[in-house]
Amino acid sequence: MLRIRNLKTRLGTKTLHRNLDLDIMPGEIVGVVGGSGTGKSVLLRTVVGLYEPLRGKIEVFGQDLSELDAEARRKVEARWGVLFQDGALFSSLTVAQNIEVPLRETMALPPRLMDEIAAVKIAMVGLPADAAVKFPSELSGGMRKRAGLARALALDPPLLFLDEPTAGLDPIAAAAFDTLILDLRKSLGLTVFLVTHDLDTLRTICDRIAVLIDKRLRIGTMTELMDDPHPWIQSYFHGPRGRAALEKDHG
């Protein structure tokens, strides 16, 4: 589904990734973790084509993005959804209109059906129905994030990129978000690449976890990574918060 080989990226003078590899299989949910400033979001942005990698190869749906022409690229872009950290909603449009943007761009639906689909997405991400006609500036941070997710899901894309989806959500909403992702994967065969700090999300929905350390990814299931001797990984999973998240498994 997604294949990264030998990726090298640089932001300013700082090299963020070197010889980084990652494979994501269809239907898999992979969470990327790492300390602040290690380039998790940059990795996500590079994969979706917002940053140009210095070296390396990125294949999405088996196609090398750098070799596609504009038309083919648009087709790929219609098959993934991206949620940015603060939702990145278009501020001049209401929530419903935001969700309708990808619908409008890719197919001609009757307005009534488009409104209905927008309403379905709004309900799915747990927003109240009256949020549909609100502008992004009238929403709280958590609501903006959910509206952003609704827009990312508008076309039911098979591949979803999420940048810190649960940060800033209350625990109940975060748990509902986890359930939503799992339900969607079951029905739509969704593949998810997510950047997160939320240990509960990692534990509940991620099949594999990729830890960004020393400019590369260490990939494994949570149990495998817990035995990794690297000090950062140790303090991440065995710190007080990591322990608390794991104890819920047994308790």
Added chain:
Amino acid sequence: MPADRALLEIDRTDEAVVLRAGGSWRIASAVDLDARLRKLDVGSARDVTIDLSGIEAMDTAGAWLVVRTKRALVAQGHEVRLVELPPAFEPLLAQVDSDALDGKPIRHPHSRFHGFAAFLNVIGLEFVKALARGRDLVGFMGLVSVVGLRTLRSPRRLRLPALISQMERTGVTALPIVGLLSFLIGIVFAYQGADQLRRFGAEIYTVNLLGIGVLRELGVLMTAIIVAGRSGSAFTAEIGAMKVNEEVDAMRTLGLDPIEVLVLPRLLALTLMLPLLVFFANFMGLLGGALMSWGALGIPIPAFLRQLQSALFGWTFWLGVMKAPFFAVIIALTGCYEGLRVSRSAESVGRLTTTAVVESLFLVILVDACFSLLFAALHI
């Protein structure tokens, strides 16, 4: 994406209706399904069974069509059963069929008025808004005056570094553009004036026209317009960006008064710098005019200066420059006021920056007209 079709068959008997759904119920086929399901008529049959066994692929759009049809039939008083749903799509259907989704149409924001009424509505709304804004601006002026007087009593509270840096940004860096534009205006003005006056053989009076025009009106007005576009907009954008970033709120919680920290240095800097800029603009305007007179009319510089001296009286220069502080206050206050009105959205920064420039230009020209009336009444 496989282009397999969505299937929908309807089996009717007297007592029951069976809807057989199959194939790919995805957004790509939603238009067709939507039209057919909207027209669906099951007649008087009491039991309706929706058989979903043939569904091979389904996304939220397809799931919604199933849920919508079921709800519509239930609302008509039918007994509806969903059967044989492939287990993979159960969670999706459950997600879509939530109580939070009431199926009420989304009411997109639009005006209640149409045509000419909408036009009148807009005019009325804008007029009321303009009045309210004028009132608020006067209120803001009062607030700044109070804070300004307080700062005057304890001048140590005045932020000197901020003041100096604002003076540099609003004054010194504006010199090239103000100078160049005034110089060009001087040239244009001299040329046009000479062209008209030559018909009466009164070319020499071009100097009088230029002197009075530049010193009393053009110099100060041009400078104010340039500064409003340059610094007034910068004030709004700077303060607005700080509002978006919650910096202004952070300031308040730290016990800093945004008026004192942000508005006063800008206001004071502009009030000090604008008269100086006007002086420079006057000089450059006259220089442009003098060069033009020399080149096009053959009036040498010494003759130009003599004629200029006879045309002006002691007050002429001051009548122009004295307007500068008033314009400076208008530009700085509207710029800062609109900046502080920025909400948390970045979009409002751009909108209010435009508003600030338009407002300050309007007020500058309005006040200039008032000065003209005043001077006319005083016969100067």
